[in-house]
Amino acid sequence: MIKVVEAEAIIQAQARNYGVEVVPLEQALGRVLAVELTADRDLPPFNRVAMDGIAIKYDAFESGTRSFRIQATQAAGDKPAEVFAADACVEIMTGAALPSMLDTVVRYEDLEIKDGVATVLTDAVKQGQNLHQQGKDKKVGEVVAPANKLIDAALIGVAASVGATALRVKTLPKVVVISTGDELVEVQEAPLPYQIRRSNSYTIQAALQQYGIQAAQLHIPDDKESIKHQLAGCLQAYDVLLLSGGISMGKYDFVPQVLEELQVSKLFHKVQQRPGKPFWFGKHANGVLVFALPGNPVSTFMCFHRNFVPWLKASIGLPVTQAFAALSTDFAFEPDLQYFLQVSISINTNGQLVATPLVGNGSGDFANLVEADAFLELPAEKRNFKQGEVYRIWPFKPVLY
């Protein structure tokens, strides 16, 4: 049985680049940008007027001129006016391109306008004021978004502004979520007293959807030949097999044996963690990876977030965020295993993340996960964990939103 950090190192060593594909801008939200985006023009592309008012030559103002003849009115989107006389101005709107002969904008609030003449009512005018200078944010060719960035709403807007109607994004691995277990019936079925409904595949499929992956689903009965036949097909059709169940010591836990018969090399079986101890991980000669997670719902969920997600992030170029939270109360855990405690997360008025244990009824109590926000990772070496001590968290909900 290996330690959690050892399992992590073995898994992360299998991170793999699945390539690049092009998607329309409208479908890029939540994907990962594969190449940097650069400015196709300066940003702003012209000296952009930032207040409604008049544009003047500062020299004229400095020489004492206070009344300016309005020679033209220029809206945003209008071709810039041409102004030559020192005492002339352009009545100009926010977003307009400053005429090339002018350099300063005085806002309406500081003007009196009468009979086509604008009189400046203040002496506090600075050269270049109320302008957003061409190229101040970015110069043409400069990076506006780096590669390996999660595409969020802000990035979508920046991409639109540089004319990127389609984006090069990281290709996501093709994933199939496979459940085993003859006790499982479909969600719409009425289970017999000794049966339960299939839920793990739904959970994992939804969790993958949050990373943009539309996974396939497959249920295989606990029959060795069926398992072998179906897994053989999956090893040809997908990049990653995410199994749940069938990997413990039971007589019908055929998964590890079948995987080895199918030339999937075991990279490890069993990790010093609770939940999730029976976790099996392997790799086919063709590069396909198999994450065989324990079938217990909380174990599946924990292994997905602690053992699979970091691999996914590494494979698509995202960093694995290190997040920490302080225990709200003492907690004890005896066994020599890394314990992943279900916690709810709050933020105190010091800005500190606080983890409150939701102990539940052991690793089988997955109804608990509805109220929990994260797993708190408690080191195997310790037994007693004190209020205020800080440990790493593995959030599975957007607790800050």
Added chain:
Amino acid sequence: MIKVVEAEAIIQAQARNYGVEVVPLEQALGRVLAVELTADRDLPPFNRVAMDGIAIKYDAFESGTRSFRIQATQAAGDKPAEVFAADACVEIMTGAALPSMLDTVVRYEDLEIKDGVATVLTDAVKQGQNLHQQGKDKKVGEVVAPANKLIDAALIGVAASVGATALRVKTLPKVVVISTGDELVEVQEAPLPYQIRRSNSYTIQAALQQYGIQAAQLHIPDDKESIKHQLAGCLQAYDVLLLSGGISMGKYDFVPQVLEELQVSKLFHKVQQRPGKPFWFGKHANGVLVFALPGNPVSTFMCFHRNFVPWLKASIGLPVTQAFAALSTDFAFEPDLQYFLQVSISINTNGQLVATPLVGNGSGDFANLVEADAFLELPAEKRNFKQGEVYRIWPFKPVLY
């Protein structure tokens, strides 16, 4: 001009319930559960075997029996075996339903099995061990997920387990995102030197998508009659109009005037905040709300997150999370406005959120938003903000993931 908290109170008073609709479980991720979900059976629905091994009568073990005849083998999903003799046992697998006459499970690791007889090798056997008792997590009829809960992967799994093939969720408001401004051209167009591409609507549309809202998009030229005609149509077709631009003091800023002509009552215009000061908010007699955001991209983005999202959350039943972060460095801001500073967020090893200012080039520098994670809300009453002081943040990225 009103304060930020006053604007918030006026907006939140307009929170509205848009009703309930039913969606298939597969499409429910990211929606808000409208009614509580209850267990249709006990969870677990039977005394569930939690380890592979044998099921015995504890009384027999206590009376000294150590060798048990294997009378049957029972896999998960099998009908429970019937066992009457005290020295008989059932070889049984994780997930199986415990036979009614038996009460304790001994795992394979503590057994020797030979010639159809299992011998227990340990004296440390407790009555009821290695079982997940029927109803221990939830009793039939108990709430497994409360109403007004964001539907995440864990909730999807719990819903599947109680047989909910469809979920009653909060109906989302119908939203149209409207841009104005004659300087704006489409993303695929090559702008003239004094034009820029339309980006705000893309940003807002993507931000709404993160809340499950598929918003319509509309661009209206800066022409009073067009604006009036189009807005009149929108006021009949949508629940919420999210405009950007056209609300300042410019000669072509027709939006506030046209909205009042269309019987949209102004609830406020201008908020003591930067960016986002010219924000206009109103309500039509038919209940339609109009959020008219300033056209500057950072202003639009800030108002969306600070002024619109809390309204949306209140309307669909989600709490508005209060999150705080500590400033990483001193910062000064002179004007008498609530300042929303663009910050990146990190989590230190104490679990504290730390906000690092990305000052950028004023409210127009929206390329900055690609690197920022949140707005730090700095009170208008203060001028100097010191390193280590803690203020409220408005995150717009999932910083903990």
